[in-house]
Amino acid sequence: QCKEHKSSEYRIYENSMNAKAPEMFMLENSFHGALEKGEFALYYQPKVNIFTQEIVGLEALIRWQHPTMGLVPPSIFIPLAEETGFISEIGSWVLKTACDQIITWHHQGLQPLSVAVNLSAHQFYQPTLLAELDHILSTTQIDPQYLELEITETTAVENIELTTQLLQQVQTLGIHIAMDDFGTGYSSLNYLKQLPLNTLKIDRSFIQDLKPNTKDLEIIRAVVALAMGLDLEIVAEGVDNAEQIQVLKELNCKIVQGYYFSQPLPTAEMTRMLQDNWQQRRHPVTVALNSG
Ligand code: C2E
Numbered sequence: 001q002c003k004e005h006k007s008s009e010y011r012i013y014e015n016s017m018n019a020k021a022p023e024m025f026m027l028e029n030s031f032h033g034a035l036e037k038g039e040f041a042l043y044y045q046p047k048v049n050i051f052t053q054e055i056v057g058l059e060a061l062i063r064w065q066h067p068t069m070g071l072v073p074p075s076i077f078i079p080l081a082e083e084t085g086f087i088s089e090i091g092s093w094v095l096k097t098a099c100d101q102i103i104t105w106h107h108q109g110l111q112p113l114s115v116a117v118n119l120s121a122h123q124f125y126q127p128t129l130l131a132e133l134d135h136i137l138s139t140t141q142i143d144p145q146y147l148e149l150e151i152t153e154t155t156a157v158e159n160i161e162l163t164t165q166l167l168q169q170v171q172t173l174g175i176h177i178a179m180d181d182f183g184t185g186y187s188s189l190n191y192l193k194q195l196p197l198n199t200l201k202i203d204r205s206f207i208q209d210l211k212p213n214t215k216d217l218e219i220i221r222a223v224v225a226l227a228m229g230l231d232l233e234i235v236a237e238g239v240d241n242a243e244q245i246q247v248l249k250e251l252n253c254k255i256v257q258g259y260y261f262s263q264p265l266p267t268a269e270m271t272r273m274l275q276d277n278w279q280q281r282r283h284p285v286t287v288a289l290n291s292g
């Protein structure tokens with residue numbers, strides 16, 4: 001009797017796992033033509049040096065303005081795009097759009113900043129990745145050091161040997177590499193030794209409840225020391241309050257990204273923020289970005 005009960009429970013679980021919500025089917029169907037109709041946009045979130053308040057780089061984050069479903073977050077549609085293969089098209093569009101934007105900002109006379117682009121596993125392991133990167137660098141003529149690629153630990157450990165090779169080739173092109181969501185996947189010291197990386201982005205889960213005398217604080221202290229020893233840049237993700245900033249200052253964790261400074265912004269708003277930031281550099285007396 002007990003066994004029967006268990007197995008029927010299992011069936012329910014299994015069904016709910018397999019059954020795709022109707023909204024997912026709708027999204028899946030509307031990938032067709034969505035790029036051409038201009039439904040996707042890149043938003044940009046600044047990485048800020050907390051000691052100088054200067055913007056030191058940006059992360060490009062995709063948004064989908066769906067005609068009937070409204071703004072769909074990437075956490076919903078990126079996995080779906082991976083599953084259906086649309087990620088190749090979307091990923092190419094993201095790379096191209098980000099690189100074009102780097103050029104536009106350059107033409108507008110703004111201080112050059114690096115823009116980070118997220119790559120999902122499927123994109124990263126696609127055999128055409130290097131050719132595509134090479135092509136985009138030569139057509140846009142951007143300085144490759146201003147393009148950064150973010151991959152996650154989960155992506156990296158899918159095939160650590162291949163990842164090492166690929167990242168070496170990416171770095172040969174002059175492109176920088178960041179390990180995103182650091183600490184949430186298999187943060188093996190072995191791969192830190194092996195992979196050619198430029199940046200570690202400490203996942204928001206370690207920052208969320210960051211206060212004095214917490215385990216999170218000690219973990220970040222250790223990661224900062226590790227990164228320093230390995231000559232990696234550290235970025236704290238998801239910083240949204242002044243207390244976190246205070247703790248991060250004490251840990252000498254200089255670069256942060258999060259709502260405390262800015263949400264991800266549409267291009268026009270980011271352009272204005274960059275213009276203000278640039279003004280600020282030339283006239284350091286003007287007010288800081290956020291006095292918090
Ligand atoms: P991620 O790369 O780790 O990006 C950081 C996410 O944290 C972004 O969510 C950002 O809006 C959010 N965030 C930033 N600061 C704060 C904060 O202070 N508090 C909180 N609660 N959240 C904050 P978003 O834009 O929804 O993106 C989610 C994920 O979707 C990204 O995580 C990335 O993995 C993926 N993604 C976004 N854009 C792209 C893309 O163009 N291509 C691919 N393949 N994946 C993307």
Ligand code: MG
Pocket residue numbers: 059118150180
């Ligand atoms: Mg990212």
Ligand code: MG
Pocket residue numbers: 180181201203237
């Ligand atoms: Mg992240």
Ligand code: MG
Pocket residue numbers: 181
């Ligand atoms: Mg994340």
